[in-house]
Amino acid sequence: MQTTKRYTNQTFTKHVDDEAGRHRTLRSLPEPAVCQVCGDVYADRRWSKNDPARVASKHKQFRAQQSVVCPACQRQHSGVPSGFVYVEGKFSTLHRDEIRQLLENEVQRASEDNPLARIMNWQVDADGRLTVETTTDHLAQRLGHALSKAFHGKTRYGFSHRNKLTRVWWHRD
Ligand SMILES: [Zn+2]
Incomplete structure (x- = not known):
């Protein structure tokens, strides 16, 4: 139109x-x-x-x-993300820099396909859990796959089709 x-x-x-x-x-x-x-x-x-x-x-x-x-x-x-990636477990606190580097590299690669795929926010809470907010649901999935491929661990995906929102939990002890 x-x-x-x-x-x-x-x-x-x-x-x-x-x-x-x-x-x-x-x-x-x-x-x-x-x-x-x-x-x-x-x-x-x-x-x-x-x-x-x-x-x-x-x-x-x-x-x-x-x-x-x-x-x-x-x-x-607006501050409203389309994706959340939660990085949890002892491994993630011990290897925070490597994890961050991996995620940043993945975002870099994703931005070649879609420059609108970006990280909006990184946040570490009191328990050491890292939360990454993304502008697209696809990027959150992609980061989950990258973590799983590089560091194994357990990955769980939650989708809300109505809001086009993806949550990814990655855990390794
Ligand atoms: Zn812009």
């Missing part, structure tokens, strides 16, 4: 508050668009890292980019 509607700050706020609107944003974006927060670019119906050369070659007749806020930045702004 084509729209000539401009994405103002007012629209942004509305979309953050409105779950349905948030999912609709992707389909109704004008192209090319650039996220005013992170600088990622929306062209050919997909988001990618800002690479002016690529965008220029794809759009020979270069049009001025619309200024928007990408779904990942909207999520970060």
Whole structure:
């Protein structure tokens, strides 16, 4: 569906508050668009890292980019994650740096496919449990797989299709 509607700050706020609107944003974006927060670019119906050369070659007749806020930045702004990864057990406290490195590498690889897949927050609670919040449900699953592949342990997945929310528990003593 084509729209000539401009994405103002007012629209942004509305979309953050409105779950349905948030999912609709992707389909109704004008192209090319650039996220005013992170600088990622929306062209050919997909988001990618800002690479002016690529965008220029794809759009020979270069049009001025619309200024928007990408779904990942909207999520970060709203503070509502799509995925949670809980890293638990003695092993995880003893090998925190390795685990963190592994997760960061995995996010790096995931961002090549989808730059909107990001970590929103890392948090360690009083019991030493690490909670990682992600902007996409898929990224949480991917981090769970990466932990399981690298360090074995036990992985459990919980999905809520209604909210598109994934929780992953990884445990190793
Ligand atoms: Zn952005």
